[in-house]
Amino acid sequence: MENRHERFEPRIVGFLCNWCSYTGADLAGTSRMKSAPNLRIIRVMCSGRVDPNFILRAFQLGADGVLVAGCHPGDCHYQEGNFKALRRVSFLRRLLRELGVDERRLRLEWISAAEGEKFAKVSNEFTEQVRALGPLRLAVGEERPAAKELEEVTVR
C-alpha cells in the first residue's frame, strides 16, 4: 500500500500480434522471465489489425502508455501487416503530439516468437520510461472509470 503511494505504477496497454509477439510473451512466461506487470496485453491476429482508434481509445480510457508489437519486418505471418502497423503508428505519433500526448508514450516494437527475453526487456524498459513520464492526465472525467475510491478498494 505504501509502495503504491511512493511509486507511480503506470497502466500500459500492449497490442501483441498472435504469431510473434504474443508467442514471444508466452515464451517469456514459460521461461519464467520477470517482466513488469504493468503491461496489460490484448492479443490481435496481426499488428496490422491495430486500428489507431484503439490506441486513442486506450489513452482515453486511462492508459499511460501503449505498446504495439509485431513480427520483425519480412517475418509477418500475413506477409506485410507489420508494415501497415509501422505506417499507422508513425502517423499517430504526430497526431498524439498535436493532442498534447508525449509521443514516447506510444511504442512500436518487433518481437519474434523466439524473443521472450526481448519481450521481457521491452516491457520492463517501457514501463520504466512511462513511469518516468508520469501519469497521463487526459482530463476526461466520465470516460475514466478509475475513480479514486475504486482504486482504494481494489488495490491490495
Place this chain on the structure above:
Amino acid sequence: MIRVTIDGVTTQVPERTTILRAAKFLEIKIPTLCYHPLLKPFGACRICVVGVKKGLGLEMVTACNTPCEDGMEVVTQAPELLRARRLVVELMLARWPNVAVIQRLAAELGLDRPRFTSPVRDERPDACILCLRCVRICEEVVGASAIGYEDRGIHRRVATPFNQESEACIGCGACAHVCPSGHIRFEGEDYRGRPAEFLLGPNTAIYVPTAQAVPKVPRIDPESCIHFKTGACESCAAVCEPGAINHKMRDEEIELEVGQVLIATGYDLFDAAPAAQYGYGRLDNTYTALDIERMLNATGPTGGRVLLKNGQPPRAVGIIHCVGSRDENYHRYCSRVCCMYALKFAHLIKERCPQAEVYNFYIDMRAFGKGYEEFYSRVLHEGANVIRGRVAEVVQAGWSKQEEGTLLIRCEDTLIGKFREIPVDMVILCNAIEPKRDAAHLARIFGLSRSPDGFFLERHPKLDPVATTTDGLFIAGCAQGPKDIPDSVAQASAAAARMLATISKGVVEIDPIRAEVDEALCSGCRTCVPLCPYNAIEYLEAKKISQVNSTLCKGCGTCVAACPSGAISGYGFTDAQVNAELEGILAL
C-alpha cells in the same frame, strides 16, 4: 562388320577397329608400351608388332594403329615377330636397364642382358622411356597441352615450355597417372577428400557417393572434373559402353504446385576449427565424428579399420563430448546424440583395436533412451575409460622421439578433483548439431519462425510438435531441433500421418477468424482492396461495394483497421470486442 582371323580364331568386328582392339576382344594378349585406351594410337614403341598374312609371307605392322580389313589373317606369335619385339626391347633395355616395365617385357621375351651399349644410358629406375603418353594425354584428353617434348633423336626429352613451371598445367595429375615408369610424379596434395570421405580418403572426380548410395550411380564432382576446367577429357564417357554419362546436365529449377510441405532439412555440423583449443584442422589425427563414422564404415576409405594418418592403429583414443554444444561461447543447447555415438565409437574402437585405450571426456552422460543406459554400462564393462570433465585443450605432446605425433588432452577430472593430462594419438570431436546454414533463408521463404537456437519453431512444444504456425507446413527431424534417429523417425512419421490425414479427408478446415464486409455500411471507397496481402477483397462493380472472399481471407484484420466507414469486421476481433477488452483491462 568385317571378318578378321587372329591366331586362327575368326571373329566379326566393326569397321576401322584396330588389330589390337580386335585381339583384346578375343582375349589374345599383345604386349604394348605406348598404347593407352584413352589415347589415339601412336605407334611409337613398336612392341605391339604383329604379322598380317600377305601371299606366302607375313607383313609386319603395329597392332595399335593398323585397322582390321575384311578377311584379314593376323598372327601374333610367329618367330620373326618375337625376334622383332625382342630387338626393340633389347634396345630399350640397353638404354633404360632399371625401369621395371621394360625389365618385365624383357623377361617375358626371354631377354637377359642387352648386347648393346647406349650412349645415353640412364640407370634410374624411374627414367623417362619416351612413350609420350603424358604429352598425349595432356593434349588429347586434358586439353591443357602443358607439357611437350624437345630436341630430337636420342636427345629427345619430355619438358614443359622453356623448362619453366607451366602456366597451362591445371594440376590434374593425368600425366603422372599414365606414366608407365613413374618418371612423372605428382607432388604435394596427392588427393583431395570428396564430401562423403571428409579428410580421409583418396578420390576421383567421378565416384559413387557411398557404397549404399540410392540410386547407386556415380556422380561427377564439377569442382575437380577436368572437363569442367578445360572442356576436354570426357574419358569417363569414352569408356562408358552404355553411353550413360552426360556432361551437359546442369542443375535445374523445377516448379511444383503442392498443398503441403514437410521441412526435414536436417542439420549442419559445428565447425570445430574456430574453437582452436581442440586442434581440429591444426593437429594431425583430430577428427570429427562424421570423419570417424566414415572410417569405421566397412565401405569407407580405410575399409573399416581405425588408422592414424601414418597407417598405424592408434594406441589411445580420446573422444571429446560437447564440442560447441552446452558451451556458452557457441551453443547452449545439448546436441542429444553425441553421448550415445561417442559410446558407440568407444565400443567399435575397442572391438577393432583391442589394445587401444579409449577415453570419453564428458560433462554429463546422457544415456536417456530405450536400451541406452544398458549400452553405456556394457561399454564400461568393455574397458572404455570415462572422465567427467570438460577438456581444456588438445596440444601436441613433447618433442621426444618416443612421443612424436602424440597428442595431449588437458582436462579437469571433476570426479577425483584433479587436473589431468592424457596422452592419446587420436582425438575424436563430438561436434554440435547446428541449424542448417540456410535456415534463415528457408524460414523467410516459408514464413517460418525459428527458436532462439535457430532451429525451426513448432506450433506448440508439447501439443503440436510437428506442425508450424503456417497451415500445411510441417517440420521433422533435426530441422526442428537436435534429435537422434528414433526421434526423427517418430516425428517424421507423425508429420506424414498429419499430411495424409488432410489429403484423405479431402477438405481443409480453416480458422473461423475472417473478415466480412457489411454491405449496408460499405461506401465502396476501395481503401481495403490494395491492403489485402491475399487479394481476398474484390470490388463488386454492380453493387458498388467490396466483398471479402472468405476462403482466401486469412483474418489478419489489416482491412478492418483501415476501413474508414467501419464496414469491415473481423470475427473474433471486432471493434466492439477489442474496445470491450480495452475497457476491461483499463477498468482498474
